[in-house]
Amino acid sequence: MLTLDILPEIEALMDKQGVNPQTKEHLLKCSRFHTFSAPGLLIGVYMTEYALELLKAQPDEILYAVSETHKCAPDALQIIAGCTVGNNRLRVIPIGRFAITINRKSWDPEVEGVRVFVDLNKLKQYPIINAWFTNDPSFDHHGNVMPLLDEIFIAGRKILSYEKVMVQTEIKKKWKSVTCTMCGETVPDYLAQGDLCISCAGTNYFRKISI
Numbered sequence: 001m002l003t004l005d006i007l008p009e010i011e012a013l014m015d016k017q018g019v020n021p022q023t024k025e026h027l028l029k030c031s032r033f034h035t036f037s038a039p040g041l042l043i044g045v046y047m048t049e050y051a052l053e054l055l056k057a058q059p060d061e062i063l064y065a066v067s068e069t070h071k072c073a074p075d076a077l078q079i080i081a082g083c084t085v086g087n088n089r090l091r092v093i094p095i096g097r098f099a100i101t102i103n104r105k106s107w108d109p110e111v112e113g114v115r116v117f118v119d120l121n122k123l124k125q126y127p128i129i130n131a132w133f134t135n136d137p138s139f140d141h142h143g144n145v146m147p148l149l150d151e152i153f154i155a156g157r158k159i160l161s162y163e164k165v166m167v168q169t170e171i172k173k174k175w176k177s178v179t180c181t182m183c184g185e186t187v188p189d190y191l192a193q194g195d196l197c198i199s200c201a202g203t204n205y206f207r208k209i210s211i
């Protein structure tokens, strides 16, 4: 397991492969946030850095991001690009592609952004990453883990490609508060179904138990 106990060992691998100090700092910071050095998270760090560079983003600039997977990549965007789930500048769309997009703020319906993705053609040069990424049965999740990280640090952004895209923006909706007549809690009107919250209207994610 790539727990934080072995972070010094992983850091030594970064040094061995000459990872630059800024990237190293991001890799370590993201690992701590994520609670372990997941391979996808490390690739996500390279993707986020690459997208920021292509966008010529300034430090502390307000940016918006999309992750096309819920796995790992969102955490690199949260830590490095400051696009978080809570500040509503990160959208996680469960498409399942290992890709991210970053764009600037805009009041227009569309805004130019940079989309970075793992390029399968480039991945062929890196057999261990390729086996892990494609979930190939030949990948040994125990024995191959450190060699996998080693190859990720060697590859860096060489397994990535990018494209410029127009991103559909999400216009902030004006809303009114609606009090649900069943549970008595309030929700924004655009999430209500009549005078009920969505949960009481039938899509509850929990059921109550008596205390």
Ligand SMILES: [Zn+2]
Pocket (backbone or CB within 6 Å): 180, 181, 182, 183, 184, 185, 196, 197, 198, 199, 200, 201
């Ligand atoms: Zn309710």
